[in-house]
Amino acid sequence: MKNRFDLIIFDWDGTLVDSIDWIVQCIQRAAAHYGCPVPEPQAARDIIGLSIEKAIETLFPVADEETRAKLAAHYSQNFFSKQISPDDLFPGVSDMLRQFRRQGYRLAVATGKKASGLAKAIEATGLADLFCTTRCSDQTASKPNPLMIDQIVAELGVDKQRTLMVGDSVHDLQMALNAQVVAVGVTCGAHSESTLQQFRPLCCLSYPTELLDII
Structure with a gap:
């Protein structure tokens, strides 16, 4: 890959x-x-x-x-009573994202969070300089509607065939299917591998940092 x-x-x-x-x-x-x-x-x-x-x-x-x-x-x-920090990221996530940026990948976030909450979280985790764009549920349609992905792809001018969605829930993978982009599932979050596999991801990983080994 x-x-x-x-x-x-x-x-x-x-x-x-x-x-x-x-x-x-x-x-x-x-x-x-x-x-x-x-x-x-x-x-x-x-x-x-x-x-x-x-x-x-x-x-x-x-x-x-x-x-x-x-x-x-x-x-x-x-x-929001709990203050988020870099320690809340899964181990190695910050380094992974920075390595992807050095390698020339464009990075984005598509989330069910509201825009204000995501902005605070990105800032608090030290990732504010890494994402080209984001889409949140109060800015567009909720997952699994494909509009989040469609808007990100259109804004950045990237071919869908050159786009990868990474998520831990059936809503992420169903959104990717609806948008006709490739997805990778991670099993560190909401749903198990057996559940995620129903949505035909390219593969399922235990943690997102394993992406470094395959792309």
Whole structure:
């Protein structure tokens, strides 16, 4: 796969950042706070990657609009109560991204986070100088709609056949399928290899840093 790609698009939570358990805890706390059924851990993992609005709607389908808004607000307040730092990146991620940039790859992020949250996270993890562009759920359509990838590719002027999507969830890989770009799954986040393989990734890796060995 050497020299096959020009652009690598990464998901954020669960792909570059070890945040899945914290997201699950924050979702469960929000549910408990408002007397809603507390999702099982895997049910909470299954919505990671979606916009917070779609995630709450999926997890709490019988909740009314006001309760969903309160759940989303409580989740966000809890999630951002924890200060993110470079230590929250999976080991070796910063060095990997810097090596890719030195090798001439263009890097981007496509995430279910909101733009303000991603900007803070990128700055706090020391990665602000590495990404050519980003797309967030409040800027475009939520995963698995392909619009995030379509917009990134169009903005950077890169051929889809030279684009790679890297993600840890079914929403990432389904988005890649919908956008007709190649994907690599990582199993350090929301979903297992057996689950990710259903979406026909090029391969599944334990951690994103293993990309250095194959591209």
